[in-house]
Amino acid sequence: MGVTRMEPDPDGGAAPIRPAPAVQIDHLTKRLRSGVTAVDDLNLTVDEGQILGLVGPNGSGKTITLKILLGLVRPTAGRVSLFGDEVSPGATVLGRVGALVDGPGFVPHLSGRRNLDLACRQIRLAGGPADLDGAIDSTGLGSAIDRRFSDYSHGMRYRLAMAQALLGRPDLLLLDEPTTGMDPAQSHEVRIAIAERASAGATVVVSSHQLSEIELVCTHAAIMRQGRLVASGPVPDLVGRHPLVRVDLDDAGRGVGVLGIMPGVTRVVQAGPTAVVVEGRSLRPVDLVDGLHAAGLTVTGFRSRTFEDSYLALFEESVGSPPRSPRPEP
Amino acid sequence: MIAIEWVKQFHRPKAYATLGIVASFSLVLTVALALTGSGQTEFVGDLPLQMVPRASGYSVPIIALSSTMKFFLPLAVALFAGESVAGEAGWGSLRYVMTRPVSRTRVLWSKAAVAGVLSLVSVMIITVVSLVVGAMAFGLHPLPIVDGRASAPDHVVSATISGGAMLGSLALSTLYVTAGMASIFAAAFFLSTTTRRPLVAVAGGVGLTIISRIFNGDYLPGVSVVNKYMPNNDIDLWQHLFLRPAATDGFVHFLLLQLVYFVVLMGLAQWWFTRKDLLH
Numbered sequence: 107m108g109v110t111r112m113e114p115d116p117d118g119g120a121a122p123i124r125p126a127p128a129v130q131i132d133h134l135t136k137r138l139r140s141g142v143t144a145v146d147d148l149n150l151t152v153d154e155g156q157i158l159g160l161v162g163p164n165g166s167g168k169t170i171t172l173k174i175l176l177g178l179v180r181p182t183a184g185r186v187s188l189f190g191d192e193v194s195p196g197a198t199v200l201g202r203v204g205a206l207v208d209g210p211g212f213v214p215h216l217s218g219r220r221n222l223d224l225a226c227r228q229i230r231l232a233g234g235p236a237d238l239d240g241a242i243d244s245t246g247l248g249s250a251i252d253r254r255f256s257d258y259s260h261g262m263r264y265r266l267a268m269a270q271a272l273l274g275r276p277d278l279l280l281l282d283e284p285t286t287g288m289d290p291a292q293s294h295e296v297r298i299a300i301a302e303r304a305s306a307g308a309t310v311v312v313s314s315h316q317l318s319e320i321e322l323v324c325t326h327a328a329i330m331r332q333g334r335l336v337a338s339g340p341v342p343d344l345v346g347r348h349p350l351v352r353v354d355l356d357d358a359g360r361g362v363g364v365l366g367i368m369p370g371v372t373r374v375v376q377a378g379p380t381a382v383v384v385e386g387r388s389l390r391p392v393d394l395v396d397g398l399h400a401a402g403l404t405v406t407g408f409r410s411r412t413f414e415d416s417y418l419a420l421f422e423e424s425v426g427s428p429p430r431s432p433r434p435e436p
Numbered sequence: 437m438i439a440i441e442w443v444k445q446f447h448r449p450k451a452y453a454t455l456g457i458v459a460s461f462s463l464v465l466t467v468a469l470a471l472t473g474s475g476q477t478e479f480v481g482d483l484p485l486q487m488v489p490r491a492s493g494y495s496v497p498i499i500a501l502s503s504t505m506k507f508f509l510p511l512a513v514a515l516f517a518g519e520s521v522a523g524e525a526g527w528g529s530l531r532y533v534m535t536r537p538v539s540r541t542r543v544l545w546s547k548a549a550v551a552g553v554l555s556l557v558s559v560m561i562i563t564v565v566s567l568v569v570g571a572m573a574f575g576l577h578p579l580p581i582v583d584g585r586a587s588a589p590d591h592v593v594s595a596t597i598s599g600g601a602m603l604g605s606l607a608l609s610t611l612y613v614t615a616g617m618a619s620i621f622a623a624a625f626f627l628s629t630t631t632r633r634p635l636v637a638v639a640g641g642v643g644l645t646i647i648s649r650i651f652n653g654d655y656l657p658g659v660s661v662v663n664k665y666m667p668n669n670d671i672d673l674w675q676h677l678f679l680r681p682a683a684t685d686g687f688v689h690f691l692l693l694q695l696v697y698f699v700v701l702m703g704l705a706q707w708w709f710t711r712k713d714l715l716h
Contacts (some may be wrong), residue, residue: 138715170715176535178714195710201537208716211528215448224440225532231437232537270532 126190128154128309129175134184136170136333144170146183146333150325152311154189154277157304159320159341160313161417162330168313171330172207172280175311176200188278201234204276206284210267218247218266222254225270234274244299245269260287265424268299279303281312285319297323321345321413329420333399337420345416351384351391354407355398358382364401365394380406437538437546445520445550458558461508462500462566466573469496484648485678486582494579494602496570498609504562505613505671506645513555513617514641517624520551521709522634530715540710548625548702556614556620563610578602583679585653595680605677612674612687618694619667620644622701629709643667653684662709664689667697 112324129152145167152158160168175186177195184190191199212221219242226236242251245265250258258266266282271279279300285293293316300323304310314320320327321341328338335343355361358376365374370393371386384394395405409410445451469489489495521544524530533543597605606651624641631637648668663669670690676683 173531173714176531178531178534180711180713195534196537196539196542198537200535203535205532205535207531207535209528211530211532213444213448213524213529214527216444220443220447221529224443227440228437228533228536228538231440 127151128156128189129158129311130190131171131175131188132185134171134174134186135182136167136174136179139183144333145174145181148330148333148335150328150335150338152309154309154325155304155307157310157312157324159324159327160230160311160318160330161315161320161327162336163256164315165332166330167333168330169208169282172205172282172311172313175280176203176205176207178207193419198232201229201232201274201313202277203280204271204273204278205280205282206264206267207270207280209282209286210263210270212255212266212268212270215254217253218245218251218255218258218262221266222270222273225273229274234381236267236274241269241273244272246295261289261292264288264292264296268296268341272299272303275306276303277308279308279310281310283313283315284315285316291316293319317414317417318412327413328419329417341413344420345413351389351394352377352381352407352409353384353394353398353405356380356406361398361403364398368393368397383429412422437542438549439589441520441546441550444524445516445547445554450515450519452555454515455554455558455561458504458508458512458561459565461504462496462562463502463569465503465566466496466569467589469499470573477664485675487579490574492577492579493567493570493572493574494576494597494606496566496574497606498675500566501609501613502547502672502675505616506668507642509559509562509613509617510620510645510668511638511642512558513621514624514638516551516554516558516619517548518628518637518639519634520547520625521628522631522637523628525632525714525716528716531716534714541706544629544706544709548705551625552621555617559610559614559617563606567606581678581680595678597678597680602646605682608677609674612690613671614678615691615694616668616671619701622698622705626701626705626708629705629712665693667693 110168129150131148131150134145134148135143137143141387148167148171159402160171162168165335170179175188175193177193177197178199180195187193188199191197193199194298212218216224222245223238224242226241229236245251245262245268247265250262255263255266264286271281271284281300284300285296288296296321300310300312312320312324324341326339327341327344327346329336353361353365358378358380361382362374362376365371365382365384370389371384373385375383375385377383379416389410391408391410395408398405453522485498487495487498489499521530524533524547534540576599578596579602581595583595620641626638627637627640628634644666648666651663651666651669670693671688673686673690676685
């Protein structure tokens with residue numbers, strides 16, 4: 107799946123003074139004037155270099171949390187800080203942040219170039235670096251960069267917004283559903299842009315509905331529900347919290363016996379006449395399939411647990427109902 | 437920040453259109469005067485002064501300012517002020533401006549400065565364009581003025597105002613009308629910080645002039661006390677600059693009133709804008 111497990115913390119000797127985390131959210135609460143509690147005692151730390159995926163259903167408080175991090179919205183209680191500096195509207199530390207929040211927002215009657223130029227000028231006013239030509243190149247818009255923004259398609263608007271977020275080479279990228287409504291190729295480009303910025307040392311917080319996307323690009327994930335944190339941690343840990351594999355084969359009864367004695371397997375449950383669910387640690391698909399083949403069984407289907415399964419399971423846990431075993435195959 | 441705001445506001449079709457319409461008003465007025473004026477001394481609207489419009493191009497800016505100061509100019513000013521913050525909030529670009537290290541106060545006053553300049557320009561366009569067009573149409577002769585308050589039946593010419601005095605009075609009148617827009621500007625600007633719908637803010641600014649006129653003692657004699665503190669009822673006092681002797685009674689009260697409205701409403705705008713949550 108391309109997800110690498112994070113190295114365990116090198117815990118050697120006297121701990122040096124840790125640098126302030128890129129994002130520190132302490133007991134953050136935001137009550138809206140409508141009386142809705144959008145964010146409810148949220149605690150979250152994002153260390154430098156992490157790519158954190160922020161996931162949760164609509165209305166779970168992801169976007170408003172990002173807006174509080176950007177100083178657009180004031181917390182009702184709690185505090186947020188970026189790189190150790192508390193956030194307030196227009197705070198100096200925001201010069202280290204690039205953002206795409208709530209979709210692209212540009213002056214409609216000006217061209218893409220002019221819009222980016224205005225953003226550059228504002229960044230330079232604050233003493234930051236801003237490479238207009240580089241940003242224009244990165245949009246890939248070609249000659250369309252000189253067309254009015256109001257004539258842009260959905261995809262073009264998001265490209266421009268991503269270029270704006272990356273202006274000034276930010277140390278922290280806050281991206282709110284940056285691939286909304288994009289085709290797979292466009293989403294891929296956004297993931298590459300995120301990965302490039304991260305490999306240059308930036309920290310990234312990206313909210314998304316597309317869990318497969320989080321799994322592809324993020325090192326860490328935080329799951330929110332109704333303004334609260336349901337779970338957070340390295341993506342492999344979140345996926346691996348319920349390491350389950352479903353195997354379709356010709357004879358489930360015999361399969362249970364074969365799999366039950368394989369190393370790493372802690373439990374095998376028959377799920378119908380031709381399916382079993384395997385639970386264990388460090389299960390490698392190739393070992394399971396080889397073992398079954400050696401016993402003369404034919405494997406017809408194999409599906410390891412994805413982040414989506416974990417997400418749903420964690421979600422159900424948080425709601426109070428017991429986690430279900432793997433969902434039926436579609 | 438002001439330069440950035442200027443690019444956003446000035447390069448928009450709506451700004452060109454508004455200024456263009458303001459300018460063409462003077463043109464249309466001159467043509468209308470040239471075509472329909474009888475060459476006789478006439479009442480123009482309900483002015484305290486009467487004149488022979490076609491006798492001199494100087495009459496055109498007086499008539500133009502008089503006929504635009506109560507609705508047309510307030511509308512243009514309310515458009516510039518009302519659009520400035522709410523317009524950008526509606527585009528969605530305001531949140532990106534605000535996620536950069538710049539204080540909200542600075543953003544707000546940059547917007548106020550640009551909207552203020554555009555408002556000032558629209559009042560000046562009325563005077564300058566109508567003076568130029570009027571001069572081309574009727575020449576710049578000394579303008580005979582009839583004091584419409586005292587000598588209405590007799591049509592006695594009370595004064596003939598010549599070049600230098602005329603230009604001075606026109607400049608003062610333009611400044612007076614501009615100052616009279618301050619309350620409307622501030623009302624629309626404050627409302628602009630509270631909404632993403634520019635029309636709401638524009639309507640609020642224009643609404644202030646309408647409320648002001650509803651309480652006008654001319655129509656409701658009983659409300660003269662309230663009337664005294666409505667911002668726009670004395671906006672026509674500048675016309676007395678063209679009477680002889682010129683009168684400046686009520687100028688100080690009017691200008692102070694504008695200042696109070698401006699300071700209070702802009703203060704509210706500042707208070708609200710620096711506290712509000714940019715949820716959208």
